[in-house]
Amino acid sequence: MATHVFADMMHHLYQAFDLFKKDDKRRAELRNGNFSYHQSFFGKTRNTPDEGKVESGVDADGDRDDIFNSGYDDIIKKIDPKKVFNHYQRRDIFFKYEQLYNALMRIPVFSHSDNKKVAERYIHSALxxxxxxxxxxxLEAGDESHLYYHIHCFLTSNHCPFEPDDTRPVYKGVQTYLRELIKRLQFSSAANLGQIKSFISNIKKGCGQNNESIKQKINLCRAKNIENMIPKKYISAHEHNLDIIEQAYLSLNLLLVFERETSAVNLLSRNYRYTVANGIGYNTSYGILCRYLYSSGYDETLIHDITLAFFKEAIWPITINIKDREFYYIQLLKRIVFSANTEYSWHHSIFLDMSSYLNHTVHSDVLKPYAKLSNIIYFLCHNKLNEAYLLLNDIDFKNLPFGYLPSAFAIIKLALKIKIKRNTIRNKTLLSLINGAMVNQSITPDHIALTKGEIEGPVVSCANNMIIMRAIKTYNCMIIKINAPDEAEPFDIYPQAIYGLLDEIECALDKLNRLLKETDENIQSEELSELILQNKILTARELSENLIGFLDNCTLHNCLTSLNILIHYLRYPKEPMVNIVMFAGTTDRSQHVREKICKALQLAIKKAC
Known part of the structure; x- marks a missing residue:
């Protein structure tokens, strides 16, 4: 199953910090393809039974930390224990890391180099x-207890390679640094440091040392010191020195993990030395990166500028030159798939032209995947959904070039799976396509008129649901754009489109709407729940089961709590949905009616059990 690469990176970081406790079941989820799992692991959770306190976001002492209990926060406590940046600033920084990653992944790469080589170049440029x-x-000056302190000392020392032609192994430099640190600390002659020194000698290039093993060796030295009857006046200094060694060893062990994963400590040292010596220039690419990450808010201009800088440094040297017409077609395909603007449409013949041209150009080996996308869209123009789906099944997603193609293919395949095989889709069967689909989904919020609490509903708060719903809307917008209105009598609903997703909800709300018309306007939820059960207004499925099979948590009650959002994403334009529309809206009255029905449904479910 495809995983979300950035989430995997964060899991490996969590593991590198040794944050998984013994027997922690989450360790086994490192390659979990469920993006909602990653959201729950790294996202904000409530960590207090006092709901009133949580809703206000403030505890009795005015500190909001009690609402945090996530993977990101565990990492934050490691790298910033003194809160140089507060929790909210840190979480924003992690958010910006992810958006920077997504922005780089969205840029098309035209190169004969494979994806592994491209990824390595991006890592060496950006990380x-x-x-x-x-x-x-x-890192604050003189803070020797900080995780970064000995990393700072090592990166700026003579033991760390930093020149482009410096081929000294990093692990050798770490060994020398730790040995010199031990000498500098001037242990008592009675101290037995054999276990530590031996373990330092066992630091190797290709295999890492476990943090627990490092601590164990140092604790053995503590025990040996007691056995050796070190004079009392030296014991305190002795313990302090061992604490320093432990801090240095664990910090540099983390740096060695970074080197094994990236081979980029040389580049890190060069960047860091330059920063320490010269500061951060405001208008340099380095300054732009700093402003993007550490300024408040989210600036699209800054992320554009910094991704362009990384692209030019890392990818431009291995990029092939493509013709203007080729580039136009590639950009047009992106616009057709992803743009929400349905004002313009394209004749099916253009997709044949694209495919033919891209398949027979000088660099056809690089551009053929784009030709496949134009072929798939051509089939969709003619409502040949099975042919399009078969083409998608032949695509090796892992070997698609960097850029929008993985997302485009994933969105169309996900949508066609829902269109063609909707009744056979079972829980979690769309997971393999979700991670690919989300990379090109904009972080800019959709403009939807909402009432209070809708974005917190169970349907919307599930990350997988939102990605699937956005993919459906993206697909339907594309279908509108690839059906030229002058070809035939215009359809209210094109047959290739995904529609009817809200039919069961519409049917249930039709029954409830008729019930409301027969009752007093001021009827309370308690009485309404009795009528629903006594008159068997709703079936057992309508009352408590999932009404949109490929999404999670879509009971009638949950759908009502986020009805305006469901309409925005899942209602195809011109679908009537009379009852859904009647219950939707942002007026006080429509919100009051929905809340009344939701409460009645909750009561009815309890009584029916």
Whole structure:
């Protein structure tokens, strides 16, 4: 199953910090393809039974930390224990890391290099300045207890390679640094440090040392010191020195993990030394990166500028030159798939032209995946859904070039699976397509008129649901754009479109609407629940089961709590949905009616059990 790469990176970071406790079941979820799992692992959760306190976001002492209990917060406590940046600023920084990753993944790469090589070049370009900035902005001068302190000392020492032609192994430098640290600490002659020194000698290039093993060796030295009857006046200094060694060893062990994963400590040292010596220039690419990550808010201009800088440095040297017409077709395909603007439409013949041209150009080996996308869209123009789906099944998603293609193919395949095989879709069967679909989904919020609480409803708060719903809307917008209105008598609903997703909800609300018309306007939820049960207004399925099979948590009650959002994403234009529309809206009256029915449904479910 495809996983979300950024989430995997964060899981590996969590593991590198040794944050998984013994027997922690979450460790086994490192390759979990469920994006909602990653959201719950790294997202905000409530950590207090006092709901009133949580809703206000403030505890009795005015501190909002009690609403945090997530993977990100565990990492934050490690890298910023003194809260140089508060929790909210730190979480914003992690959000910006992810958006920077997504922005880089969205840029099309035209190269004969494989994806592994492209990824390595991006890592070597982007990761060292990001890490260097975090050390520089977080570590306070003289704070020897900080995780970053010995990393700072090592990166700026003679033991760390930093010149482009410096091929000294990083692990050798770490060994030398730790040995010199032990000498500098001037242990008592009675101290037995054999276990530590031996373990330092066992630091190897290709395999890491476990943090627990490092602590165990140091604790053995503590025990040996007691056995050796070190004079009392030296014991305190002795313990303090061992604490320093432990701090240094664990910090540099983390740096060695970074080196094994990226081979970028040399570049990190070069970036960090430059920053320490020269500061951060405001208008340099480094300064732009710093402003993007550490300024308040989210600036699209800054992320555009910094991704362009990374692209030019990392990818431009391995990029092939493509013709203007080829580039136009590639950009047009992106616009057709992803743009929400349905004002313009395209004749099916253009997709044949695209496919033919891209398949027979000089660099057809690089551009053929784009030709496949135009072929798939051509089939969709003619309502040949099975042919399009078969083409999608032949695509190797792992080997698609960087850019929008993985997302485009994932969105169309996900949508066609719902269109063609909707009744056979079972829980979680769309997960393999969700991670690919989400990379090109904009972080800019959709403009939907909402009432209070709708974005917190169970349907919407499930990350997988939102990605699937956005994919459906993206697909339906594309279908409108690829059906030229002058070809035939215009359809109210094109046959290729996904529609009817809200039919069961419409049917249930029709029954409730008729019930409301027969009762007093001021009827209370308690009495309404009795009528629903006594008159068997709703079936057992309508009352308590999932009414949109490929989404999670879509009971009638839950759908009502976020009805305006469901309409925005799942109602195809011109679908009548009379009752849904009657219950939707943002007026006080419509909100009051929905709340009354929701409460009645909750009571009816309890009474029916």
């Amino acid at each position: 060292p300045p990001i890490v260097a900035l975090d050390i520089y902005n977080t």
